[in-house]
Amino acid sequence: xxxxxxxxxxxxxxxxxxxxxxxxxxxxxxxxxxxxxxxxxxxxxxxxxxxxxxxxxxxxxxxxxxxxxxxxxxxxxxxxxxxxxxxxxxxxxxxxxxxxxxxxxxxxxxxxxxx
Numbered sequence: 378x379x380x381x382x383x384x385x386x387x388x389x390x391x392x393x394x395x396x397x398x399x400x401x402x403x404x405x406x407x408x409x410x411x412x413x414x415x416x417x418x419x420x421x422x423x424x425x426x427x428x429x430x431x432x433x434x435x436x437x438x439x440x441x442x443x444x445x446x447x448x449x450x451x452x453x454x455x456x457x458x459x460x461x462x463x464x465x466x467x468x469x470x471x472x473x474x475x476x477x478x479x480x481x482x483x484x485x486x487x488x489x490x491x492x
Contacts, residue, residue: 402435407458409440409472410448419458426463435467444474 403425407418422438425431440454451472455461460468473480 400431400434402437403431404437404439406439406441407454408442409454410442410445412447412449412457415449415457422458423463426466433466436463436469438468438470440470440472441475443472443479444477448472 405422405425408414422436426436438454438458438460440449440451442448443450449457449472451470454472455470458470460470471480475481
């Protein structure tokens, strides 16, 4: 299994499509504690999923930094990212903390397990 870690900063976004060719799944991580960037993250996710080569590819959305005060819950992330409007593929959303190692154990072993 190959896994690509591509930054979310604007200068890297133009590369996303190239790295997504031929993938079996997409893991999309957002900072659940940074509410100011959620709108941009939502827009970028939906733009990425509109690419024809990604039709039907399942998506695992991870809201990182759940250990921080004010971090969005899974339900809040689903709403903020409009995940309920994505109906052409399987999509899952989990709240995690990489720092505290919460909800990440199985992701390291087999991320495709969630699909």
